[in-house]
Amino acid sequence: MPDRQGYTSGEWASSPTAEQQQVQPDHPSADQTAPPVLRPTDENQVAALLASASADGTALAIRGGGTKAGWGNPLRRLDHILSTEELRGFSHADADNLTLSAAAGTTIAEARAQAEAMGRVLPLDPRFPSRATVGGVVATADQGARSAGYGGVRDVVLGVRAVLADGSVVKFGGLTMKNVAGYDMTKLFVGSFGVLGVITEVTFRLLPRPQSQCLVILPLPSYPEAKTTIARILDSYLQPLALEVVSRGSGETPYLLAGFAGHPAAVARSVREVKDIHPAPPEAILSDSEAEALYEALAATGPAGTVAGTVGTRASLPLSRVIDLVEAVERLAAQHGLSLAFRGNAARGMVDLFLGLKEQKASTSAAGPSGATSADGPSGATSTDGPFATTPADPAFAGTRAAHLAACLSALRATAVAWGGSLVVTQRAPLLPPSFDAWGDPPSAVIIMRRLKERFDPQGVLNPGRFVGGI
Amino acid sequence: MPRTPLRELKVIVGNENVLDHPVDLATYEYDACLARQDPLAVVFVRSTEEVAAVVRVLARWGLPFVARGCGTNLSGGSLAPPGGVVIEMVHMNKVLSLDLANRRLVAQTGIFNLDISTALASYGYFYAPDPASQRACTLGGNIGENAGGPHCFRYGVTSNHVLALEVVLADGEVMWLGSKEADSPGLDLTGVFVGSEGTLGIATTAVLRLLHLPEAVKTLLVVCDSLEQGGNTVSALVAAGLAPSTLEMIDNLTINAIEDSLACGFPRDAAAVLLVEVEGLREEVLAVGEQVTTLCRQVGVREIRVARDESERAALWRGRKGAFAALSRLAPNYLVADGTVPRTQLPVALRKIKQVAESHGLPVANVFHAGDGNLHPILLFDSRDPAQHERVVAACRDILAVCTELGGTISGEHGIGLEKVGAMPLVFTESELRAQHLVKEAFDPGGLANPGKLLPSTSELAAGQSDQSLGRRDRAEATTGFAQKGALHA
Ligand SMILES: Cc1cc2nc3c(=O)[nH]c(=O)nc-3n(C[C@H](O)[C@H](O)[C@H](O)COP(=O)(O)OP(=O)(O)OC[C@H]3O[C@@H](n4cnc5c(N)ncnc54)[C@H](O)[C@@H]3O)c2cc1C
Ligand SMILES: Cc1cc2nc3c(=O)[nH]c(=O)nc-3n(C[C@H](O)[C@H](O)[C@H](O)COP(=O)(O)OP(=O)(O)OC[C@H]3O[C@@H](n4cnc5c(N)ncnc54)[C@H](O)[C@@H]3O)c2cc1C
Numbered sequence: 021m022p023d024r025q026g027y028t029s030g031e032w033a034s035s036p037t038a039e040q041q042q043v044q045p046d047h048p049s050a051d052q053t054a055p056p057v058l059r060p061t062d063e064n065q066v067a068a069l070l071a072s073a074s075a076d077g078t079a080l081a082i083r084g085g086g087t088k089a090g091w092g093n094p095l096r097r098l099d100h101i102l103s104t105e106e107l108r109g110f111s112h113a114d115a116d117n118l119t120l121s122a123a124a125g126t127t128i129a130e131a132r133a134q135a136e137a138m139g140r141v142l143p144l145d146p147r148f149p150s151r152a153t154v155g156g157v158v159a160t161a162d163q164g165a166r167s168a169g170y171g172g173v174r175d176v177v178l179g180v181r182a183v184l185a186d187g188s189v190v191k192f193g194g195l196t197m198k199n200v201a202g203y204d205m206t207k208l209f210v211g212s213f214g215v216l217g218v219i220t221e222v223t224f225r226l227l228p229r230p231q232s233q234c235l236v237i238l239p240l241p242s243y244p245e246a247k248t249t250i251a252r253i254l255d256s257y258l259q260p261l262a263l264e265v266v267s268r269g270s271g272e273t274p275y276l277l278a279g280f281a282g283h284p285a286a287v288a289r290s291v292r293e294v295k296d297i298h299p300a301p302p303e304a305i306l307s308d309s310e311a312e313a314l315y316e317a318l319a320a321t322g323p324a325g326t327v328a329g330t331v332g333t334r335a336s337l338p339l340s341r342v343i344d345l346v347e348a349v350e351r352l353a354a355q356h357g358l359s360l361a362f363r364g365n366a367a368r369g370m371v372d373l374f375l376g377l378k379e380q381k382a383s384t385s386a387a388g389p390s391g392a393t394s395a396d397g398p399s400g401a402t403s404t405d406g407p408f409a410t411t412p413a414d415p416a417f418a419g420t421r422a423a424h425l426a427a428c429l430s431a432l433r434a435t436a437v438a439w440g441g442s443l444v445v446t447q448r449a450p451l452l453p454p455s456f457d458a459w460g461d462p463p464s465a466v467i468i469m470r471r472l473k474e475r476f477d478p479q480g481v482l483n484p485g486r487f488v489g490g491i
Numbered sequence: 492m493p494r495t496p497l498r499e500l501k502v503i504v505g506n507e508n509v510l511d512h513p514v515d516l517a518t519y520e521y522d523a524c525l526a527r528q529d530p531l532a533v534v535f536v537r538s539t540e541e542v543a544a545v546v547r548v549l550a551r552w553g554l555p556f557v558a559r560g561c562g563t564n565l566s567g568g569s570l571a572p573p574g575g576v577v578i579e580m581v582h583m584n585k586v587l588s589l590d591l592a593n594r595r596l597v598a599q600t601g602i603f604n605l606d607i608s609t610a611l612a613s614y615g616y617f618y619a620p621d622p623a624s625q626r627a628c629t630l631g632g633n634i635g636e637n638a639g640g641p642h643c644f645r646y647g648v649t650s651n652h653v654l655a656l657e658v659v660l661a662d663g664e665v666m667w668l669g670s671k672e673a674d675s676p677g678l679d680l681t682g683v684f685v686g687s688e689g690t691l692g693i694a695t696t697a698v699l700r701l702l703h704l705p706e707a708v709k710t711l712l713v714v715c716d717s718l719e720q721g722g723n724t725v726s727a728l729v730a731a732g733l734a735p736s737t738l739e740m741i742d743n744l745t746i747n748a749i750e751d752s753l754a755c756g757f758p759r760d761a762a763a764v765l766l767v768e769v770e771g772l773r774e775e776v777l778a779v780g781e782q783v784t785t786l787c788r789q790v791g792v793r794e795i796r797v798a799r800d801e802s803e804r805a806a807l808w809r810g811r812k813g814a815f816a817a818l819s820r821l822a823p824n825y826l827v828a829d830g831t832v833p834r835t836q837l838p839v840a841l842r843k844i845k846q847v848a849e850s851h852g853l854p855v856a857n858v859f860h861a862g863d864g865n866l867h868p869i870l871l872f873d874s875r876d877p878a879q880h881e882r883v884v885a886a887c888r889d890i891l892a893v894c895t896e897l898g899g900t901i902s903g904e905h906g907i908g909l910e911k912v913g914a915m916p917l918v919f920t921e922s923e924l925r926a927q928h929l930v931k932e933a934f935d936p937g938g939l940a941n942p943g944k945l946l947p948s949t950s951e952l953a954a955g956q957s958d959q960s961l962g963r964r965d966r967a968e969a970t971t972g973f974a975q976k977g978a979l980h981a
Contacts (some may be wrong), residue, residue, distance in 0.1 A: 116730035117833040117864075140732075161679075174682055175651050188922035196831040197863040198648060198903040200637045200686050201911075201918050202945065203927050207650065207682025216678075228732020251592065257706035257772055285774035336674035340592040369593070369673050440672025459676045464666045469678045471933035476926075488677040 055081070055098055061106040063181070063189060063220045069102060070218065071187025073481045080481055082214035084156025085127060087148040090332070090448035091160060092213055093458045096485030104155050107220060110134055112195070118226040119178065119195050124155030124219050131224075140226035143170035147319050155219045161211035165318050168367035169261035169281065170227070174210045181221040182209055185477040195223060208472075214483040215491050216476040230281035233261065235311035236294050237304045238276040240265070245299055246276060247343045250366045252297045253278060254339065258290050264318065265346060265364035265371075274346065275303070276366075277318075279311060318363065330376040331425060332447025335436045337369045345371050348435050356424040369441070375428060377421045377451070422451040433460055462489035496552040500534055500576075503544045508535040519559075519577055530571030533559075535579045539657060539665060539695040542578065546693070547663030549576055550939060556661075557941045558693040560601065560629030564636055565827050566908025568688045572942050578693060580631050586610050587696065594701040595654065597671065600631030600694045604638075607699070616701040619646035622904075623812045634694050637686030639904040641766075641811065644862035645736035646702065648904065650685040657696035658684065661940040671698055683930060688906050689941040691934035705736075705770035709780045710798035710807060713765040713787050714758055718742055718845065718857070721763035722838035724790045725861040728767075729834045733782050737768035738862025739811055745858040745869075748817040755810030756803070761793070765861065766811055814858040815869070822854070822871035828887055830894030831903040834864040843893045844868045851886040853879075865903035866894065891917065907945045915947055924952055 058080075060066045073080050079097035083089075084104050104125035112121035115138035122131045128142070128149035135142040145166035146157045156162075158180070161173040170176060179193025192205035209219055240246040246265065253263060262279035276298075280290040291305060306314055337345055342364045349371075353360040359378045364371040429452070433443040437460065445458035462469075466489035473480075473491040485491075501509045510516060510533040519533050531554065536542045549556050555575035562569050571577050583601035590596070591614060598607060604625040607618045621640035622628055632638070634656070639648040646652075655669030668680040684691055715721040721740050728738065741749070741764050746757045757764060769779045784795055798804040810817075818825055832840045841857065848855035848870065859867040870886055872879040891901045891914055901907075901914050915924065927946055934940070 114833065114835060116726065117835045118729065118732075119833065171647075171651070174679060175647060184922070184926060188926075190920070190923045190926050192923065194900060195833045195898045196865075196900060196903070197834075198639055198643070198831055198860075198865050199900050200904055200906050201900045201902045202907065202915060202923075203683055203930050204637065204650060204686045205683070205923075205927065205930070207679045207685075208930070210682070211679055228734060254594075255591075255703070257703065259771065282771075283775050283778040285778055286772045289772060289774050336676075338590075338593040338595075338672045440670060442670070442673065442675050444676050463670070463675055463677060465668050465680055466677065467666075468668075468680055468933055471936075472678060472930065475929040475933055 055101050057083075057101045057103050059103050059106045063107070063183060066102070066107070066183045066218055066220055067187040067189055070183050070185055070481075073100070074185045074187065074477075074479045077479050078481060079484050082155075082159075082218055082483055084125065084153030084159070085148065085151040087152045088156060088160055088162070088446065091446045091458070092444075092486040093490070094448070094454070094485070095483060096490070097480075098484075102218065104153060104218070104220075107155075111221060112223070113138055114195070115139055115226075117195065118228070119223060120226055121179075121221055121223040122154045123221050124153060126154045128152050128154065128157055135224075135226050136229075138226070139229055141229050142224060143176045143227050144173065144224070145170060145315065145319060149316070149319055154222050158210055158219055158222050159212060159214050163368075165262040165264040165277070165315060165363070165365060166279065167370075168263045168279075168365060169259065172368075174207055176225050177206055177210050177222055178225050179223040180206050180209045180219055182217040182219045184217045185479065185482055189220075190217075193223065197225065213487040215473055215487045217482065232284040232287050233279065233281035233308055233311050234287050234291050235262070235277055235279040235306040235314055236291055236302050237306070238278065238294070238298050238302050239300050240273045240276050241300055242273060243343050243347050246273070247340075249276060249298045250343065251340070253294060254367065256293065256297070258293060260290075260367060262315070263365070263367040265342065265362075265366055266318070267346075267360065267362045274362075274364075277314070279315070329449060329451065330374055330447060331429065331445065331449045331452050333373045333375070333429065333432070333443050334446050335371045335373065335432070335441055335443045337371065337436060337439055337441035339366065339369045341439045341441065342366050342369060342371060344439070345432075345436065345441075349373055349375075349432055352428045352431055356428040358425060358428055372446070373432070374447070375425060376449075377425065422453065425449075425451055426453050426456055429456065437461075459488045466491075496548060496554055496576075497532055499548045500532065500545055503548065504534055504536060504541055508537075509533070510535075519562075519571065530577045531574055533577040533579055535582055537582045539659065542583075542659045542693055542695050543663045543665050545576075545578060546659050546661065550662050550937065553937075553939070555939045555942050557944075558631060558635070558689045560632030560635070561603075561627050563624045563628045564632060564908060565829070565905040566636075566902070566910040568635060568906050568908035568941070568944050569632070570909060572944075575942075580629060580693075583631075583695065584629075589614070591616065591701070593672070595672075596699045596701055598630060598697060598699065600629060600634060600697055602630050604628055604630060604633055611701065615704050617704050618699050619643070619652050619702055620649045623815070625812075630697055630699075631694055634685050634697060635688050636904065636906040639860060639863065639865065641737045641739050641860060642768075644738050644860065645734060645770075650682055652700045653681060653685050653697055654700055655698040656681050656684055656694045658692045658694050660692040661935040661937055665695075669698070684934075686906070687934075688908060688945045690931060690945050692940050705772075705776075707773045707776040708736075708768060708770045708804075709776050710804045711765075711767040711769070711780070711783060712757075712796040712798070712807060713767055713792050714761045714794040714796070715763045715765065716791075716793050717762045718841050719838050720790065720792065721765055721861070722841045724765060724787055724792060725837050726835055727786055727790055728783060729862065731782070731786055733779055733786065735767050735779070735783060735862065736770045737766060738860075739766040740764070740857065740859055740861035741766065741811065741814065742857040744821070744854065744856040745814050745818060748821055748856070749810040749814055752817045752820060753810055753813050755806045757807075757810055758794075763857075766807060811858070818856050818858075818869055818871070821856075822873060824872050824874045825856075826870045826872070826883055826887060827905065828866070828868045828870070828890045829902050829905040830866050830868075830891055830899055832864045832866065832894050832897045832899035834862070836897040836899070837861060837864060837866075840866060840893060840897055840899075844890055847886055847889040847893065851882040851889075853882055853886055855886075860903070863903065864899065888914075909944055912943070912945065912947055921952060928952070 107125040145164040146162040359376040555572040559569040580601035583599035587597040
């Protein structure tokens, strides 16, 4: 069986995976300009902090596990960091009703372990589960390979508790599967990137633990064949838990991972049928704990936090375009001399792309602790000192490389948009020009989003500027 | 000739598509739960452009409006606001595109729910939400109420299957929430719009997620000796992690009503039956079907029957879906309470609801989405007797209280509408209600889209009226409405 790393990290096979990298320190000791970190220990403290922030206009960055600091736009202003790390634990765990309520700062790994202790499964498969928090994953609606079976984050969250900018505490949804009392406010908070309020607790719908599972690893001899196999699996009676196209780098066609879970007979039948559908024999068939381990490795693909020379993006596309985009990005990366790794969720139309500067790979770790470029105020001027310094080691060289990166991303975005999709920045490298908006052109409904932001956070103190259309 | 709103509307949609004669309007005033409300007019629309033009006229005149599908909602949501206009969507009933490769169907929202499934059947795909009223309710109404249905136990409710919406806001502006082709970045406005009961605007086009039809289906009828045993069986099946696609419960009173009118083959002497359906791959259906059977035996149920063929299966479903209509033969009026509880609490909830009904001297029937913990206690009464009126009001209040005390809520799928608007403070604090008003204001700053539904008004909040008084007044009003509803269904 091939090396597991080979399936998951593509060109990063040799570099440390995200989970192995050091979490960036809150206060690099030399740096006096780092914003102070507030660590409320309960919801009341969050409420008090937000009320006073709104009263005096203090801008807050809400931080969970620090795994997505480069996702979205740099904040327009930032005075304090509000960390949810002390908000941990479970206020409710009902195995028989299949519900679990976790505080926002609880890590996904902790919540998973809790669900497992209950004999259940937490249907979330975000990246970096050992550090990503419940609040951060729900605020970004980040869902990975197994979302083919689990559904989106919005489909597994039954309720949220949150503190609004004025310090009021609200709770929406709850322990029941269905709830149509009032507006579905839970949906509003899922994927809200911390711009409407601080999520303090989330209630999840759990799944029964499957009796067995299997992950089939198929080599994809060519892109047309990849398309045919995927289309045939999607059009069959099979119900994949995961259907993921994963790069192995260096211009070779990728792997297709097809995962199934459930009754052993049904899983065995699914594997048989996938083998019949696909023209090439599987490279490996992983079962149970081996499959689990590969999912874990997948979730750690790409650099965590920030790595200077790498830009992460996520494209959303019609299902039939997933392979087309993969082809397009390979072409563009080669043309611009960029390194590339990707994962494409063929059942949900979502492709994660990691583009980097080949030549600078060895020195990336020296380029600074973070890729989050901070703009000092609405003018958009780029700060050049502090932990978010954007100046790379060799400006002239980096300048041309950065131009290539930006050109490549612009072309990709244009392609995704032409197909009816979108491309957002999930990992903002310092090399990416500040003018490259993380979200792309806002949709017409941004009017409503702005009105919501103005009403929920009139002083603009929560993650100002992070989200779509500058909200 | 002076300009009037009605004349302007007639210019847009044509004289024949505006009803403003009292005789014609009478049909529409009857529809909802509350004391009759004469709409100013009923306007039939045929395109997004027409909806936008109509709404712009109404905005200019400051007239409130309500979108209406078939008016089958059980909470008064589609009743005209005072002095307002009903915008009737049923002619917007076309499938606009079907993209099987991307598993999406785009349809106008006036289409009947069942017509979507019919359009899809030959392709091997389906649209999952299947309210029991699906023959006679629209996609727009499903979106308005975030409707559920028997198969939602496995597949989720309307909001899990609506990917994007084209909407007309109350100022006449047209926009897409979400994107037609793929996920789009930004706040999940589609998620908020679904279930908003027409108070955020009018959805004209919807993009739906399609699912592949299952390979195999097995339908079981589990016959129970008591209501509580039924509840215990449901809790046990859920706790065992067996995930049938359907887990519906029907009690003795309902069974007999169904048999009297439809003769579907339910055992008349059963205290309750569970309609259980398992679907998926053949292998899974076989295995899970056996596990369900074993577990039901362990709980000690009286009998487990398996539908032998499609016609037996269809008969059982005909009975389930015709249950409300069958019950309406038993009394001049009925009231469907729509509470939810965590599934572990079902046996307790059923016992307490029975006690509540008994203590108020009212017959109660139960036919509901048990797997989701979504109860539908149906109180039978005669609205001509004022004493019964009062008892129904009290019983409904007590039932909702039972649900909230057990960790549930006051509506699982029928919505708040007018009927339960007074009960909102039972489950939401003032901050939570205010937050919901922020949403309403962001979509509809002028307050013209279906005002008075779903949320207690801001003035009521500002006046700091106690939860108690709000609750009591509106529930009393609601009874009048239930009476008319019952009369309509009888
Ligand atoms: C020393 C230091 C200085 C920094 N300076 C800057 C700076 O100048 N400019 C800048 O843009 N960033 C800066 N940051 C980054 C910022 O503090 C956060 O890291 C960033 O907001 C994302 O947090 P995360 O990666 O922990 O979020 P994750 O937990 O990965 O969450 C992802 C997203 O969800 C939001 N979120 C997380 N939890 C919740 C919750 N419970 N409720 C609601 N929303 C939630 C987050 O705000 C974030 O947008 C700095 C960080 C440090 C340590
Ligand atoms: C016998 C019976 C069985 C039922 N079974 C179920 C069931 O199993 N599950 C379930 O969930 N419900 C059930 N219902 C309730 C009802 O059928 C549903 O709520 C249905 O979704 C309403 O659809 P409608 O077309 O009748 O909408 P209407 O009643 O006309 O409208 C419902 C609400 O949606 C709004 N609305 C309508 N169209 C639009 C639009 N285009 N844009 C925005 N808002 C709009 C209206 O303003 C109103 O607030 C049942 C009702 C009956 C009578």
